[in-house]
Amino acid sequence: xxxxxxxxxxxxxxxxxxxxxxxxxxxxxxxxxxxxxxxxxxxxxxxxxxxxxxxxxxxxxxxxxxxxxxxxxxxxxxxxxxxxxxxxxxxxxxxxxxxxxxxxxxxxxxxxxxxxxxxxxxxxxxxxxxxxxxxxxxxxxxxxxxxxxxxxxxxxxxxxxxxxxxxxxxxxxxxxxxxxxxxxxxxxxxxxxxxxxxxxxxxxxxxxxxxxxxxxxxxxxxxxxxxxxxxxxxxxxxxxxxxxxxxxxxxxxxxxxxxxxxxxxxxxxxxxxxxxxxxxxxxxxxxxxxxxxxxxxxxxxxxxxxxxxxxxxxxxxxxxxxxxxxxxxxxxxxxxxxxxxxxxxxxxxxxxxxxxxxxxxxxxxxxxxxxxxxxxxxxxxxxxxxxxxxxxxxxxxxxxxxxxxxxxxxxxxxxxxxxxxxxxxxxxxxxxxxxxxxxxxxxxxxxxxxxxxxxxxxxxxxxxxxxxxxxxxxxxxxxxxxxxxxxxxxxxxxxxxxxxxxxxxx
Amino acid sequence: xxxxxxxxxxxxxxxxxxxxxxxxxxxxxxxxxxxxxxxxxxxxxxxxxxxxxxxxxxxxxxxxxxxxxxxxxxxxxxxxxxxxxxxxxxxxxxxxxxxxxxxxxxxxxxxxxxxxxxxxxxxxxxxxxxxxxxxxxxxxxxxxxxxxxxxxxxxxxxxxxxxxxxxxxxxxxxxxxxxxxxxxxxxxxxxxxxxxxxxxxxxxxxxxxxxxxxxxxxxxxxxxxxxxxxxxxxxxxxxxxxxxx
Ligand SMILES: Nc1ncnc2c1ncn2[C@@H]1O[C@H](COP(=O)(O)OP(=O)(O)OP(=O)(O)O)[C@@H](O)[C@H]1O
Ligand SMILES: [Mg+2]
Numbered sequence: 001x002x003x004x005x006x007x008x009x010x011x012x013x014x015x016x017x018x019x020x021x022x023x024x025x026x027x028x029x030x031x032x033x034x035x036x037x038x039x040x041x042x043x044x045x046x047x048x049x050x051x052x053x054x055x056x057x058x059x060x061x062x063x064x065x066x067x068x069x070x071x072x073x074x075x076x077x078x079x080x081x082x083x084x085x086x087x088x089x090x091x092x093x094x095x096x097x098x099x100x101x102x103x104x105x106x107x108x109x110x111x112x113x114x115x116x117x118x119x120x121x122x123x124x125x126x127x128x129x130x131x132x133x134x135x136x137x138x139x140x141x142x143x144x145x146x147x148x149x150x151x152x153x154x155x156x157x158x159x160x161x162x163x164x165x166x167x168x169x170x171x172x173x174x175x176x177x178x179x180x181x182x183x184x185x186x187x188x189x190x191x192x193x194x195x196x197x198x199x200x201x202x203x204x205x206x207x208x209x210x211x212x213x214x215x216x217x218x219x220x221x222x223x224x225x226x227x228x229x230x231x232x233x234x235x236x237x238x239x240x241x242x243x244x245x246x247x248x249x250x251x252x253x254x255x256x257x258x259x260x261x262x263x264x265x266x267x268x269x270x271x272x273x274x275x276x277x278x279x280x281x282x283x284x285x286x287x288x289x290x291x292x293x294x295x296x297x298x299x300x301x302x303x304x305x306x307x308x309x310x311x312x313x314x315x316x317x318x319x320x321x322x323x324x325x326x327x328x329x330x331x332x333x334x335x336x337x338x339x340x341x342x343x344x345x346x347x348x349x350x351x352x353x354x355x356x357x358x359x360x361x362x363x364x365x366x367x368x369x370x371x372x373x374x375x376x377x378x379x380x381x382x383x384x385x386x387x388x389x390x391x392x393x394x395x396x397x398x399x400x401x402x403x404x405x406x407x408x409x410x411x412x413x414x415x416x417x418x419x420x421x422x423x424x425x426x427x428x429x430x431x432x433x434x435x436x437x438x439x440x441x442x443x444x445x446x447x448x449x450x451x452x453x454x455x456x457x458x459x460x461x462x463x464x465x466x467x468x469x470x471x472x473x474x475x476x477x478x479x480x481x482x483x484x485x486x487x488x489x490x491x492x493x494x495x496x497x498x499x500x501x502x503x504x505x506x
Numbered sequence: 507x508x509x510x511x512x513x514x515x516x517x518x519x520x521x522x523x524x525x526x527x528x529x530x531x532x533x534x535x536x537x538x539x540x541x542x543x544x545x546x547x548x549x550x551x552x553x554x555x556x557x558x559x560x561x562x563x564x565x566x567x568x569x570x571x572x573x574x575x576x577x578x579x580x581x582x583x584x585x586x587x588x589x590x591x592x593x594x595x596x597x598x599x600x601x602x603x604x605x606x607x608x609x610x611x612x613x614x615x616x617x618x619x620x621x622x623x624x625x626x627x628x629x630x631x632x633x634x635x636x637x638x639x640x641x642x643x644x645x646x647x648x649x650x651x652x653x654x655x656x657x658x659x660x661x662x663x664x665x666x667x668x669x670x671x672x673x674x675x676x677x678x679x680x681x682x683x684x685x686x687x688x689x690x691x692x693x694x695x696x697x698x699x700x701x702x703x704x705x706x707x708x709x710x711x712x713x714x715x716x717x718x719x720x721x722x723x724x725x726x727x728x729x730x731x732x733x734x735x736x737x738x739x740x741x742x743x744x745x746x747x748x749x750x751x
Contacts, residue, residue: 401560401597402591405560407583408611408614408615409583412614412615421600
């Protein structure tokens, strides 16, 4: 059988399985094959072990071993009272926790913050688990209904009218500004060299404005009529609900196919009515807590969640605009993106907080928190635009052509074919921006908003808790909180990425 | 024959300074199968892409089933609903399953209820002989299977005309046959087809007419038998001698 010249071979007995002579699995195997298998790796292993030794051990000592866990004030955290070199002073965090979460939000009203956060969690968690049903309804509740409810919960206050009053008010404002512009031209025409031209244009604009005011007269009249009634909010609500439901009914195809649209419209309005009634919005709502009292984790979460939720649509719109074939849109998008990317966030916040009020007309004020929110949303939006553009560039031209050949419009091609693919390509980049946004929210503390970090620093000045380790404890705590959120986002994005890109593994 | 279903007259197109299509006249009767061949860069793709308005053109007129498509591309949507297209690189939507690829356009363009669209899609997937893979993603299939899905996807829109732009030239030789067989079946059912291909066997067997293009113009058009047996233009003779060795 071992004869070299014979080329045929038949096995007589099968060989039994036996373990490898050198262990390649388990802990020993790992040590042998990965950690100590070459001089370089031995060196790296030693350096790594030393690094761990010098970082992990002191951290654990500071946070746990040498920490003080209970006490009433600073004396508990002083070395002479504790009897050892004190690490973290946890009673300080315990005492300051309400301030770190709520800022100066009045104590009696803090349940509103708790309720809002609870609502957010209850709506967000099912949205994040792919297996759960009714994603559309869930998303609608979280992205549309929740922000409104959260506003009235956190800020308080009620409503004086509903859809009808708002529409009428908006149209009236619009019309008044048109007439105003026309009159400005007319008064200019008295002194200008091109007077006749200005006069003609001005009169035309005033004419148009007057025509519009006659057009919207039924609406404003109805509004005024409703406002003097006993229950203006409910009367307005009823009219709005009726009009909107009817429009939905007819747009969806009238008697033949409109039943569903009508039913869902009515259901939505009933839900809105329940919310209005529950929160007493028609009777002034909850007591108002102005945003300068908000603080701590509340502000951090409000700013970052609003920033995350609004920056993505802004980014998508800008990225699409940048690829548009219409020059005006393209130039606007490019200018917008480059402007916001070229300016530091701190500048944006300063500008929004201290300079913007100077430019706005006198009686027009925007809340400080809202100004910061807008600044952050636009800033992050510009970054997201570039991320999304990277994804769009990765989509082959054939995809759009195939969709066009099937008769899909530009909007449908973009929303069904191009964006779903483009966004999947760039999930890591998008989440990267989200995480950096979450941490950048701490910058709002320089424009007199007390986010988590701001509240923390404010609490340092409390003499009751001033000890050598107070600041270290506080920053360690804030670091842990930030890390939990950012790490959570990072892990979740990995999960989503793996799930959505299942089709790429063939 | 009655009114042609596709009528191209005086078509001229430029890419910047470059005159890609020159005075193209072509009428396609209902049920006719036309094979377009010619050397690389002669404008074959450009021509059939003009028919469903994937490319714009500067002069001339294209009429598809009575719908007029002038240089300013009016009625684009109406024309695209009549015309199906199959690409060299399949262009399936990779993020959607095979079934979703086939139901997307019926649902979103024709507003057909999802259930009906799926039933129709399955019917066409059966016709191209891949009903069992309906829930796979395109990336999990062979090139030949993908191209057959692409054909099924175009058919779900009930087109009156099918355009094929080198449907087999990105495929391994053993997969070419399965795609060509599908196209032969389609031809036997009476579909009007314009096929850009270098598969001369297919042209001989299936085409009513072979159109030879070079330098943006139609050089010669004839029945396959005449075309292959007795090419008349010198350019055609040279081309045939190169590809039929
Ligand atoms: N977008 C474009 N811009 C400028 N020139 C183009 C463009 N697309 C195609 N061309 C040119 O137009 C000519 C015709 O192209 P077309 O793709 O129609 O050729 P074809 O006959 O299909 O060739 P092939 O057999 O290689 O597919 C080529 O010379 C090509 O370089
Ligand atoms: Mg081509």
